Amino acid sequence: MSEWIADLGELVIDWVATVGDVAEFFFRTLSWLAMRMPRRDTLLPNFYQIGVLSFPVVALTGTFIGMVLAVQSHSQFRQLHLETRLGAVINMSLVRELGPVLAATMLAGRVGSAMAAELGTMRVTEQIDALSSMGANPIQYLVVPRFLACLVLIPTLTIMADFMGVAGGFAYAVFGLGIDSNHYWQNSQDYVGAFDLFSGVFKSLFFGAAIGLISCYRGFHCDPGAEGVGRAATSAFVISFVLILVLDFFLGIALDGIYLSIWPEGVRLL
Amino acid sequence: MVNQPVPAARSQQQLIELLDVSVTFGRNPVLRDIRLSVPRGQTLVIIGESGCGKTVILKTMIGLVRPTRGQVTFDGNDINKLTEKELTHERIRFGYLFQGAALFDSLTVGQNVAFPLREHTDNDDHAIQDAVISRLAAVGLPESVINKKPAELSGGMRKRVGLARALALSPEVVLYDEPTTGLDPIMSDVINELILRTRSEHPVTSVVVTHDMHTARKVADRVIMVYPLSRLEPDEPQIIFDGKPELLDRSGDPRVTQFVQGEAGERLMEMRKMADLRLANQR
Numbered sequence: 001m002s003e004w005i006a007d008l009g010e011l012v013i014d015w016v017a018t019v020g021d022v023a024e025f026f027f028r029t030l031s032w033l034a035m036r037m038p039r040r041d042t043l044l045p046n047f048y049q050i051g052v053l054s055f056p057v058v059a060l061t062g063t064f065i066g067m068v069l070a071v072q073s074h075s076q077f078r079q080l081h082l083e084t085r086l087g088a089v090i091n092m093s094l095v096r097e098l099g100p101v102l103a104a105t106m107l108a109g110r111v112g113s114a115m116a117a118e119l120g121t122m123r124v125t126e127q128i129d130a131l132s133s134m135g136a137n138p139i140q141y142l143v144v145p146r147f148l149a150c151l152v153l154i155p156t157l158t159i160m161a162d163f164m165g166v167a168g169g170f171a172y173a174v175f176g177l178g179i180d181s182n183h184y185w186q187n188s189q190d191y192v193g194a195f196d197l198f199s200g201v202f203k204s205l206f207f208g209a210a211i212g213l214i215s216c217y218r219g220f221h222c223d224p225g226a227e228g229v230g231r232a233a234t235s236a237f238v239i240s241f242v243l244i245l246v247l248d249f250f251l252g253i254a255l256d257g258i259y260l261s262i263w264p265e266g267v268r269l270l
Numbered sequence: 271m272v273n274q275p276v277p278a279a280r281s282q283q284q285l286i287e288l289l290d291v292s293v294t295f296g297r298n299p300v301l302r303d304i305r306l307s308v309p310r311g312q313t314l315v316i317i318g319e320s321g322c323g324k325t326v327i328l329k330t331m332i333g334l335v336r337p338t339r340g341q342v343t344f345d346g347n348d349i350n351k352l353t354e355k356e357l358t359h360e361r362i363r364f365g366y367l368f369q370g371a372a373l374f375d376s377l378t379v380g381q382n383v384a385f386p387l388r389e390h391t392d393n394d395d396h397a398i399q400d401a402v403i404s405r406l407a408a409v410g411l412p413e414s415v416i417n418k419k420p421a422e423l424s425g426g427m428r429k430r431v432g433l434a435r436a437l438a439l440s441p442e443v444v445l446y447d448e449p450t451t452g453l454d455p456i457m458s459d460v461i462n463e464l465i466l467r468t469r470s471e472h473p474v475t476s477v478v479v480t481h482d483m484h485t486a487r488k489v490a491d492r493v494i495m496v497y498p499l500s501r502l503e504p505d506e507p508q509i510i511f512d513g514k515p516e517l518l519d520r521s522g523d524p525r526v527t528q529f530v531q532g533e534a535g536e537r538l539m540e541m542r543k544m545a546d547l548r549l550a551n552q553r
Contacts, residue, residue, distance in 0.1 A: 121375075122375075127372050130374070134386045134435075135359070135389060
């Protein structure tokens with residue numbers, strides 16, 4: 001029994017220490033970001049890797065989310081003879097929830113794991129130590145450009161995923177299911193407001209920061225060997241994904257509170 | 271806890287000093303009360319079996335590993351009490367050749383060697399390019415390797431690029447971590463020659479970590495041997511030899527003789543006993 005309590009205590013201490021470590025890592029990143037902007041030659045490759053190379057996969061994700069939403073909601077709405085309201089439902093779900101969350105999930109897998117694996121390999125092969133030994137700060141040189149790229153580009157890619165989702169949903173609803181396009185857009189316009197788009201993009205800012213921070217932290221604190229690098233890449237994705245869902249929940253409550261305090265009546269579907 | 275200032279006259283002679291340094295990783299103690307001074311201009315070789323803490327000593331000298339206890343001074347300054355800016359300033363007085371060379375995979379050979387020059391000098395691209403070519407030539411590499419990626423090079427070439435990068439800013443101290451490990455005998459001796467040539471070209475203090483006795487005998491002014499803590503009694507010192515390389519064969523300590531002559535002795539039997547014991551405990 002006492003051994004069990006000791007194990008539990010050790011686990012709690014480890015967990016608290018890790019949270020403290022992550023917080024310190026985050027503040028060091030922020031302070032370097034505030035002190036000195038990264039150089040163009042360190043920033044551009046990261047923007048290219050995270051932004052340009054993620055474009056096709058995020059566009060594809062967005063398009064299919066829109067189309068799947070149209071498929072899934074159509075049969076339900078048809079029973080109520082509300083097919084023309086599909087635009088409202090698809091676009092609202094997309095810009096508030098599914099676009100930001102699924103784009104961030106996709107990016108946590110594509111970008112986050114790759115960053116953790118790259119930094120982990122650099123740790124294992126002493127490249128991070130080499131940077132320090134040459135008087136270059138690894139946080140400033142390696143973490144800040146990646147964090148900044150995630151912070152700027154993940155919301156940008158989310159907007160693009162939203163757009164592609166809206167286009168995909170529209171294309172399938174109008175050309176595949178034969179819904180009148182005028183009513184489709186009219187209902188979307190009545191129901192989806194600027195705040196909805198803002199709330200999705202605002203959340204993606206936090207998702208971007210979480211992916212950047214967790215992936216860089218896991219890479220920096222990678223265990224030795226190929227197994228350590230693999231574990232860092234996997235755990236970067238898993239932790240980022242869980243964090244995206246937790247942040248989505250709390251930010252959703254906060255943004256709903258703000259929305260209802262500005263528009264107490266809300267918007268009615270019918 | 272030893273944290274007293276070092277007397278000025280002494281620190282002028284001794285460029286690097288480790289004062290009762292202990293390092294523990296998690297629950298695993300690696301170094302215990304290491305007391306070591308490296309005078310200016312000396313080539314100190316640290317020998318010892320794998321896992322005894324040689325590399326950790328090297329890393330504490332440049333502040334890459336913080337001691338759990340004790341003090342590390344460089345040129346009279348406690349390296350762990352410096353601000354980030356001061357530490358950067360001190361670190362560029364060092365050149366560090368890592369065990370696997372630690373070249374940046376994403377950069378070309380030329381960009382790797384140019385890295386410290388771009389970070390710490392105001393030289394234009396043309397001057398940096400010239401410096402890179404001359405540094406590579408000094409380690410026997412042609413200009414044609416400049417645009418290659420480190421992955422395209424052989425082990426010996428990578429080590430030499432690492433050395434060119436370590437020497438790019440003409441450092442006062444060069445730290446070599448296993449410079450000849452994994453190389454063929456001829457390339458190992460090329461690296462030994464480069465270590466000697468670096469010292470003859472400008473006054474440099476060198477610390478070489480190795481378990482290659484040929485390297486130790488060839489480049490050392492002084493050799494120390496570090497012994498693994500796990501094989502020592504609590505009150506035994508961890509540095510079991512400190513002297514000129516020619517005294518290694520006459521040390522009288524069987525542990526030194528065993529290492530220098532590369533004899534397994536009873537070690538295999540000991541390791542088997544330990545493994546059996548662990549297995550029995552698990553059961």
